Amino acid sequence: MTASDLVALSPLILLSATALVVMLSIAIRRHHGASATLALLGLAASFASLRWAASVTPRQVTGLLLIDGYTLFYWGVLLALAAAVVLLAYSYLEHQTGHQEEFYCLMLLATAGGLVLVASSHMASLFLGFEILSVSLYALIAYLHLQRLPLEAGVKYLVLAATSSAFLLFGMALLYSETGSMQLATLARFYMGAPNAALGAAGWAGTVLMLTGIGFKLAVVPFHLWTPDVYQGAPLPTTALVATISKGSVFALLLRWFHPAGSLAGTPVWWAFVIMAAASMLAGNLLALRQNNVKRLLAYSSIAHMGYLMVAFVAAGPLAVQAATYYLLAYVITILGAFGIMSVLCSGEEECCELEDYRGLFWQRPVLAAMFSAMLLSLAGIPLTAGFLGKFYVMAAGASSALWLLLFVLVASSTIGLYYYLRVLVVLFSSLPEDHVKVMLPRGRVPAGAGFSLAVLVILLFVFGLYPAPLWDLIRGISAGIG
Amino acid sequence: MILLWLIAILILAGVLAAVAGRFNAAAPRVISLAALVLDLALCLGLWGRGLSSASRWSEELSWTWVPQLGIHFHLALDGLGLVLILLTMFLGIMAVLASWNGIQRSPGFFHFNVMWVLAGVTGVFLAVDLFLFYFFWELMLVPMYFLIAIWGYQRRIYAAVKFFLFTQISSLLMLIAMIVLVILHQRTAGFYSFDLQDLLATPLAPDMEMLLALGFLAAFAVKLPAFPFHTWLPDAHAEAPTAGSVILAGLLLKTGAFGMLRFVLPLFPHAVQRLAPLMMTLAVLGILYGAILAFAQNDLKRMVAYTSVSHMGFVLLGIFALNPIALQGVVVQMVSHGISTGALFVLAGALNERLHSRELRDMGGLWETMPMLSGVGLFFVMASAGMPGLGDFVGEFMVLLGTYQATPVLSALAALGMITGACYALRLAQKTFLGPNVHHSDFPDARWNERAIAVPMMVCLLWIGLYPQPLLNMIRPAIDNMPRQAVTARR
Numbered sequence: 001m002t003a004s005d006l007v008a009l010s011p012l013i014l015l016s017a018t019a020l021v022v023m024l025s026i027a028i029r030r031h032h033g034a035s036a037t038l039a040l041l042g043l044a045a046s047f048a049s050l051r052w053a054a055s056v057t058p059r060q061v062t063g064l065l066l067i068d069g070y071t072l073f074y075w076g077v078l079l080a081l082a083a084a085v086v087l088l089a090y091s092y093l094e095h096q097t098g099h100q101e102e103f104y105c106l107m108l109l110a111t112a113g114g115l116v117l118v119a120s121s122h123m124a125s126l127f128l129g130f131e132i133l134s135v136s137l138y139a140l141i142a143y144l145h146l147q148r149l150p151l152e153a154g155v156k157y158l159v160l161a162a163t164s165s166a167f168l169l170f171g172m173a174l175l176y177s178e179t180g181s182m183q184l185a186t187l188a189r190f191y192m193g194a195p196n197a198a199l200g201a202a203g204w205a206g207t208v209l210m211l212t213g214i215g216f217k218l219a220v221v222p223f224h225l226w227t228p229d230v231y232q233g234a235p236l237p238t239t240a241l242v243a244t245i246s247k248g249s250v251f252a253l254l255l256r257w258f259h260p261a262g263s264l265a266g267t268p269v270w271w272a273f274v275i276m277a278a279a280s281m282l283a284g285n286l287l288a289l290r291q292n293n294v295k296r297l298l299a300y301s302s303i304a305h306m307g308y309l310m311v312a313f314v315a316a317g318p319l320a321v322q323a324a325t326y327y328l329l330a331y332v333i334t335i336l337g338a339f340g341i342m343s344v345l346c347s348g349e350e351e352c353c354e355l356e357d358y359r360g361l362f363w364q365r366p367v368l369a370a371m372f373s374a375m376l377l378s379l380a381g382i383p384l385t386a387g388f389l390g391k392f393y394v395m396a397a398g399a400s401s402a403l404w405l406l407l408f409v410l411v412a413s414s415t416i417g418l419y420y421y422l423r424v425l426v427v428l429f430s431s432l433p434e435d436h437v438k439v440m441l442p443r444g445r446v447p448a449g450a451g452f453s454l455a456v457l458v459i460l461l462f463v464f465g466l467y468p469a470p471l472w473d474l475i476r477g478i479s480a481g482i483g
Numbered sequence: 484m485i486l487l488w489l490i491a492i493l494i495l496a497g498v499l500a501a502v503a504g505r506f507n508a509a510a511p512r513v514i515s516l517a518a519l520v521l522d523l524a525l526c527l528g529l530w531g532r533g534l535s536s537a538s539r540w541s542e543e544l545s546w547t548w549v550p551q552l553g554i555h556f557h558l559a560l561d562g563l564g565l566v567l568i569l570l571t572m573f574l575g576i577m578a579v580l581a582s583w584n585g586i587q588r589s590p591g592f593f594h595f596n597v598m599w600v601l602a603g604v605t606g607v608f609l610a611v612d613l614f615l616f617y618f619f620w621e622l623m624l625v626p627m628y629f630l631i632a633i634w635g636y637q638r639r640i641y642a643a644v645k646f647f648l649f650t651q652i653s654s655l656l657m658l659i660a661m662i663v664l665v666i667l668h669q670r671t672a673g674f675y676s677f678d679l680q681d682l683l684a685t686p687l688a689p690d691m692e693m694l695l696a697l698g699f700l701a702a703f704a705v706k707l708p709a710f711p712f713h714t715w716l717p718d719a720h721a722e723a724p725t726a727g728s729v730i731l732a733g734l735l736l737k738t739g740a741f742g743m744l745r746f747v748l749p750l751f752p753h754a755v756q757r758l759a760p761l762m763m764t765l766a767v768l769g770i771l772y773g774a775i776l777a778f779a780q781n782d783l784k785r786m787v788a789y790t791s792v793s794h795m796g797f798v799l800l801g802i803f804a805l806n807p808i809a810l811q812g813v814v815v816q817m818v819s820h821g822i823s824t825g826a827l828f829v830l831a832g833a834l835n836e837r838l839h840s841r842e843l844r845d846m847g848g849l850w851e852t853m854p855m856l857s858g859v860g861l862f863f864v865m866a867s868a869g870m871p872g873l874g875d876f877v878g879e880f881m882v883l884l885g886t887y888q889a890t891p892v893l894s895a896l897a898a899l900g901m902i903t904g905a906c907y908a909l910r911l912a913q914k915t916f917l918g919p920n921v922h923h924s925d926f927p928d929a930r931w932n933e934r935a936i937a938v939p940m941m942v943c944l945l946w947i948g949l950y951p952q953p954l955l956n957m958i959r960p961a962i963d964n965m966p967r968q969a970v971t972a973r974r
Contacts, residue, residue: 363589383621392614392658396552399662407659415652422628422644429633430640472551 004056008067010049011075012115018042019108022101032100036090039104043083043111050076063183064125065116069478074118074252077329081244082111084336084453089237091447092343096144096235103143107241110136114249118256123172123182126253130168130217133246134161140241141234153233160216160226168213174206184257191258191269204268211272217250220310221279224303228291231299236343236351239295243302243339244332251309251328256482259321264314265401273314277406280307281413288420295353297420298338301379304417305331308394311406315397321479323393326472330378330390330464337457338375341368344450355424360432368446369428371458378461380421381414386464486544486558486609489525489568490602492518497598504591511594515579518598522605523572530569534562534957539964540611541565548615553665553675557612563961566814566954567608567741570821574733575601577940578726581829583932585725585836586634593634596626597726604734608741613661614677616746617654620702623735624650630727631719636841642715642722649715653705660698664750667691683749696754699747700762706739709762709799710769713792720788721841725832728784732791732828733821740798740817744810748802749965755805762803763886767896770796774903778910783834783841786911787827790867793900794820794875800897801882807962809885812878814958819874819947823866826940830860833933834915837926843911848920856929857916859937866944868908869901874947 006013022038025031050072058068065071085107093100113132120126138161142154176182178200179190190199191207199207215223231239264270284304291297309331312324345361345368346352362369378387391414398407446454464471496518500511534541540559548556560568578597586593599622606619624647632643661677668685669675676682687695705712716736720728748755773792780786794816801813833856834849835841850857866873879901887894929937947954 377625382625383618388621392662395659396662396666399659400666411652411655411659414655415648418651419644419648422647425628426632426640426644429629467548469547469549469551472549476551 001062004059005061008053008056008059008061009065010053011046011072011079012112012119014046014049015042015079015108015112015115018046019105019112022105022108026101026105030099030101032090032093035101035104036086039086039108040083042108043079043086047076047079047083050079060121061119064122065119066121067119068482069480070252070256070482071119073325073474073478074249075115077332078111078114078118078245078249081248081332081336082107082241084340084457085237085241085244087449087453088240088336088340088343091450092235092237092346094447095346098144098146103140103237106136106140106143107237110140110241111245114245117249118252120253121184121256123176123184126184127165127169127172129249129253130213131165133217133249134165137161137238137242137246140238141230143238144235149233150235151233153230156226156233157230164213164216164223167209167216171206171209171211171213174202174209176206178203178206188258191264191267207269208272211269214250214254215276218247218254218306219303220276220306221283221303222276224280224283227303228287228296228299231302232293232295232353236295236339236346240336240339240343243298243335247302247306248328248332251306251313251324255313255321255324258313259316259482265316270314273310274403274406277307277310277314278409280304280310281409282307282416285413285416285420289416291420292355293353294342294355294358294424295351297355297424298335301417301420302335304413305335305379307413308391308410311403311410312394312397314406315394315401315403317397317401319393319397319400321482322472322475323390323397325475325479326393326464326468327390329471330386330461333457333460333464334375334378334385334387337454337461338372338379340450340454340457341372341375344368344446344454355427358424358427360428360430362429363432371454373425373428374458374461376421376424378465380418384462384465386461389465389468484544485525485529486542486560489522490558490605490609492522492525493598493602493605497595497602500598501591501595504589504594508587508590511591512579512583515594515598516576519572519575519579519601523569523576526565526569526572529560530565530957534565534960548612551675552614552677553681554614554677555612556615557678558606558609558615559611560609561961561964562957562959563741563744563814564608566818566957567737568605570737570818571601571604571608571734573939573943574729574821574825577825577829577936578729578733580932580936581729581832582724582726584930585832588634593630593726596629597730600626600630600730601734604730604738607738611679611745612677613665613679613682613746616742617658617661620654620657620738620742623738624654627727627731627735630730631723634724635722635727636724637722638718639722642718645715646719649705649712650702653702653712656698657702660695663691663698664695679746679749687751689753692751692754693757696747696751696758699742699751700758703739703742703747704799706742707736707795707799708739708792709765710772710792710796711765713769713773716792717785717788720791720828721782721784725829725835728787728828728832729825732788733825736791736795737817737821740795740802740813743799743802744813744965748805755803759803759805760890763800763890763893766796766798766800766803767893767900768796769793769799770897770900771903774900774907777907778903781843783831783843783846783911783915784828785841786843786907787824787831787867790827790904790907791820791824793904794824794867796900797879797882797897800886800893804882804886804889806885806888807959808888809882810962810965811955811958812881812883812885814878814962815947815951815954816875816878816882818954819866819878819944822940822943822947823863823873823875826863826937827860827867829933829936830856830863833929838924843914845922846915846924847918847922848916849924849926850916851920852925853928856933859929859941860916861912862941863944864908864912866948868904872945872948874944874951877948877951 116129288300378385381391503510603623777789
């Protein structure tokens with residue numbers, strides 16, 4: 001460990017320290033606003049130190065963490081997402097009974113886990129990151145433990161995530177016994193069929209087990225069964241966290257792991273990804289069709305979106321990493337915005353996530369409804385929004401690798417997907433029922449912090465949808481090192 | 484720059500209308516109308532200046548947009564585009580006037596959607612970068628969806644969703660074809676470009692060319708709509724509010740034909756020739772099938788919608804006849820169909836406002852109390868039936884003439900469409916305006932806005948019908964500028 005190593009790690013260190021500070025501050029005196037402010041300040045400091053860390057990268061810190069442009073880019077994204085979640089959570093938790101402060105401590109830890117995942121180049125750090133993220137999420141999902149649904153979701157997630165961690169760990173052991181290495185880059189070479197590197201039965205079994213663990217976190221078919229229940233049961237800020245930070249960091253890890261050199265195309269691992277991609281796109285969109293709860297609907301849609309992402313992932317080629325990164329960014333902005341708007345609208349202790357709760361929202365809260373529509377259209381991939389360009393890049397990446405079958409599945413399934421986004425849009429814009437009694441948040445009372453983060457998300461949605469060139473350059477720069 | 488302004492004015496007016504609508508119900512209408520009149524004036528100015536004979540484009544604008552993928556914000560204007568944006572602004576004004584009194588609910592958002600759909604249409608007619616074209620192509624979709632889904636009639640949700648899904652799946656196929664074309668171009672030329680001019684030179688294997696052409700045609704055939712991809716059309720047209728129907732029939736259908744003229748013919752000349760017999764057969768089927776179904780409808784708007792299927796069959800036929808005379812006829816037919824069908828939808832909307840019904844059985848004998856509206860209606864019905872002296876006749880005649888040079892048999896069959904056209908037109912006129920006034924309906928005659936719509940539309944149709952030369956002069960260079968192998972190969 002040299003001083004430069006510490007500099008490179010400074011965002012992670014600052015973030016972990018913030019989690020501690022928040023915890024200690026709770027021990028001294030409980031204050032919701034203070035905890036949220038501390039969390040925000042810590043995230044800001046951590047974000048600011050990215051620039052400092054960038055001065056010493058790329059750098060392999062011990063055998064575990066690789067800090068390069070790619071890592072720092074994703075760290076920045078995760079930290080910004082966490083800040084937005086803090087802002088949204090503050091206004092959400094204000095309405096909840098019980099302690100609010102620990103939420104920030106836990107979510108900072110989850111973010112730290114995500115940071116470790118993104119940077120990990122070794123199985124040990126991968127598992128550490130995985131567990132820090134999971135364990136925080138157990139508590140975050142069941143945070144409103146006096147209500148039935150969050151508790152149920154928390155237990156469900158606990159059992160399944162613990163099982164998937166066990167799978168992951170066992171897979172690692174098998175792979176290590178076969179290859180004698182815990183470096184992810186070395187493992188990737190085995191999959192690409194490098195000379196003198198053939199995997200035996202134990203190695204493949206280990207691979208399958210590891211993919212199970214990772215697939216669970218990404219919630220791709222066939223490891224998706226937990227998604228709707230957890231999305232529905234978890235408090236909205238936690239749902240946003242699961243959908244963005246958890247999935248985003250795991251995907252970033254996967255992208256780095258399998259793209260250090262050459263292409264996977266044609267290998268068994270590649271086929272596994274192709275099948276998971278196609279199945280996720282179709283199953284996610286088909287299952288979302290009949291959902292009447294917006295959270296469940298978005299849960300199924302997230303399965304489909306992971307499928308789209310995987311199309312870019314399996315495409316390989318120069319466009320693939322860039323397309324996947326762009327898509328991921330567009331997706332997390334959009335989905336965070338969607339959950340954010342929902343959490344702003346849910347003013348009471350009860351969440352209003354049934355589709356019927358949104359009937360005629362446009363005529364009551366035109367601005368929020370318009371924002372929500374923009375998010376839905378972005379999810380559906382309609383131009384003007386970041387979601388469209390994301391889909392466009394994914395299609396370009398797929399076409400340049402001639403993945404015709406996947407592209408046609410993508411076209412068919414995103415048309416199916418459009419149907420249920422339109423269903424929500426129809427409800428937003430339909431007329432109010434005669435006996436309308438349920439009052440959403442009274443006019444003009446969006447909390448400042450949440451309002452600010454929503455405004456930023458909407459602006460980003462359109463900026464990335466209309467003027468992608470600078471971001472595209474940035475992504476090209478950071479992905480040059482890994483792909 | 485003026486091309487950008489044409490679009491920007493509409494977009495800004497839309498935003499302004501939405502904002503103003505929160506304070507004043509009348510303001511959005513005035514703002515929209517003013518913006519469209521301004522745009523129309525700009526277009527007329529462009530026309531008056533004359534088209535450049537030296538270069539292909541008489542007006543051009545190109546900015547780098549996404550340099551990494553060679554995407555440019557590239558707008559360009561030729562005679563074809565000019566004719567169609569003139570039509571866009573003209574019908575836009577008519578659509579705003581037609582909904583002057585009818586829209587009570589959230590007029591701000593309504594006019595926002597009208598303006599944005601028109602901006603999308605204008606962009607489609609001007610874009611010569613494939614990505615930009617797709618961008619505008621999709622931009623038309625969402626506001627039109629809202630127009631149908633919020634302000635439509637009873638089955639509006641079903642119609643709007645069907646419209647959106649049909650269009651979306653076909654345009655995604657087009658998007659894939661575009662991307663593949665660009666990647667193939669990149670492999671031979673070494674750089675990414677979405678520019679039409681660059682892509683024209685891409686060498687394509689025959690089978691690949693066919694697949695790509697089919698990808699593009701999927702989107703355009705659904706939008707046109709070509710038989711058998713037309714099933715979204717009657718629902719969407721019938722359920723849309725009047726302004727929506729006018730824009731759908733008058734403009735959105737034309738974007739399909741325009742896409743074929745601008746992109747499919749020049750980009751895939753060999754595939755187009757292989758596809759021509761098939762497409763022309765589909766076109767003739769569409770002409771006859773649309774006419775027969777129109778004859779059988781009892782709902783006035785659905786009836787007019789099916790006549791569109793029939794008329795757009797002529798457009799498709801002319802495009803794939805692949806010779807200059809037919810192509811000129813296509814453009815004339817596009818303009819005159821836009822006007823005559825747009826007028827019929829305004830008429831149906833006006834009747835619906837009074838009768839609160841679109842059923843033919845609730846009408847009849849309207850001439851007795853509404854002579855002016857009925858007379859005007861008869862004029863447009865006759866125009867739609869292809870009466871000589873009115874615009875549609877010129878277009879259909881030229882298409883048939885051009886088709887005859889290609890395949891006399893199909894031309895003869897298509898000519899039957901003019902007879903079936905007379906059948907449904909006469910039935911329409913008989914069931915609504917003429918006959919005894921059995922329902923004893925007594926309604927006010929044409930209002931000021933209805934007169935303001937009818938007169939310019941009648942003048943235009945008469946003008947095209949009697950002296951189409953200025954229009955043909957505008958189109959001719961654009962047709963001549965098409966790559967040789969696409970158009971004249973059959974002669």
